[in-house]
Amino acid sequence: LLRGRLRLLGPLVLVLAVLAQSTMFAREVLPLTDRDEFYPVTPAHEFLKKNLGEERYGASSWEHSAVADHYRLRTPTGHEFTSAEWKSLIAAVSPDAQLSPTYSDFPANVPTPGRQPVLDQLSVRYWVTQPMEVIGVSSPTPVPGAQRQPLTVMPGQQATCQVPQGDLRGIEVTVPDGLKPRAQTPTVVQVSVGAGAEKVTSERAIAVNRPLKRGEKLRVAIPDHRFASGPVPVSISFAGKRKPVQLAGRTDGSAVCTAVRPEKGDGLRVVHASAGAVVYERASALPRIRWAGTSEVVTDGPTRVRRLTEGVAPGTVLLDDDSTPAASGSTAEVDVRRDEAETISAEVTADRAGYLVVADSIARPGWSATVDGRPVDLVAGNHAFAAVPVPDGTHTVTLRYEAPGLRAGAVISAVGALGLLALLFIPTVFRRWRRSRNDSVTPQDTSI
Incomplete structure (x- = not known):
């Protein structure tokens, strides 16, 4: 509709409109936080990056599984378009995993993750849970009531106890009054099991949004280990806590603790335990x-x-x-x-x-x-x-x-671009041709 140099305003306005709209859209949907803070690399992620290779890991409500793409780690779930066949395999593991048409995530406490043939087919080599989800059975030692006495653990101090020898996957204690961390500061439970060359250490974070309730059991996972002799000494301490923590204890000043052992034939082995996650290896997973x-x-x-x-x-x-x-x-x-x-x-x-x-x-x-x-x-x-x-x-x-339609799309885009150039320049060339043609025609002499 415009003439002369004003014709360039059309493409210019179009480009500016696209840039403005894209910028407004990006500010709404893209994270503005620094990548190092938005995607923190935890010890569990470091372990998976080092050991996972070309296989997959499955997670039981450990994180938003879509961030696995950022860490370059394969997982069978995520926020993506998946085929109906893939969704049916995920549903065979847990019917509650498909949260929306494009988002799947395994819920907490998936039954027997070590004995799931579909997870084997999906090449899920590791299974990751939140630190409170320690998969195992507890074998408490009965303590007569006369020998029970609340045990107060002061900041900087540690509680001690003993568990019988054998296969060990975690330690469990009771917190009668519960445990609520300070604001913005998680409480880290630190556990040491065994002595000398057999000593194994681990920890678990208790976040502000998930405090321990009164009388709740506190489980801390440790890498699977068989202690050949016993009783096995255990020490427990609490970091990031200014107030004392009360545990169920004995009259001799020790804590009442219970061994958490792997269930026979559960197909799992704890290979990494840190403050924020427990990583189990699945022995039966098939290569991808x-x-x-x-x-x-x-x-x-x-x-x-x-x-x-x-x-x-x-x-x-x-x-x-x-x-x-x-x-x-x-x-x-x-x-x-x-x-x-x-x-x-x-x-x-x-x-x-x-x-x-x-x-x-x-x-x-x-x-x-x-x-x-x-x-x-x-x-x-x-x-x-x-x-x-x-x-x-x-x-x-x-x-x-090769993306279907990629070549056809490229050809169509090229033809469209040429068409736009033609719409922009052909009228100008045509007008110049008409002007030069009119100028070359000599006016007739109409005088008498």
Whole structure:
């Protein structure tokens, strides 16, 4: 609508409007806090970053699981778009995990996390809980009433007690009057178990928003350890507390404490315990990129989920259909060469045909697979994962992702940009051409 140089105002106003709207949007939704404060790296995160590798960890209401992306740690839950098949596996672990269509998080006290076959399939190598959630059974030693007496632990002092020998996962004491930390200052319970080379230390933070109630049991986890001789000495102290803490005690001046032991066959082992988290290792977790020498076709989705929940042999993959060759009892060595967001590559040496299984939700448009550079089918395996058929011998299997519609979108965007340039410059060129044409026409002499 404008003429001359004023025509440049249109694109300029458009750019300024987009910048202003983007800035207003960013201020509303992006965190303005310093990254070091917004995403604090805790000792538990440091442990996971060092030991997790290409596998996953699951968390029981430990943190907002979406922040795992910031720490570069894999987890089966989060704030993201996930397939219906993946959601059904999460629901098989806990039906309360799907909090919204795009957000899932395992709730506290997930039953038997060490004996969950679906978590094995999801390659959940570690299970993380809040410090008060110590998974184990307590075995208290009876104390006659005549031998009981409240024990006051003054700031800077420590209480002592003893527990029998054996496998130990934590220490439990009773706080008759409860424990409320100071504002903005959590109380840290410090525990030392054993002596000499067998000495194990741990701690647990009690936050202001989660104080201990009157008569509540106070559990502190320690890394799993078997004490061959006993009784085992225990000392307990409270940091960050200005007032004394009362514990259930004995007339001899010691505290009444109970050993928390792992339940037989629970499939867990405490490998890290710090003020804010307890990390358990799950011995039965499967590698995220693994070999399946046996295949079985299960066409019904709910049946596949039920089979996976009950437990499927580690070397077996459940296929949706029989469009790819069957595998029957092969073995292979898998050497993962590259494991990135858009490229996965592994060298496979197999004695017979089988499947390379990747426990990621990548059997969908955009992902493709090759064996020694030749395209092969990428099929659904174990309901929500991807499987690549691989013949016997040594082969390089590569999976790559290219966003669907990326090339078409780029072409359309380029054509649109050229169209906008044409709308901007063609009228100007046309007017200049008309002006020059009119100037070149000589007026006729109308005089008589």
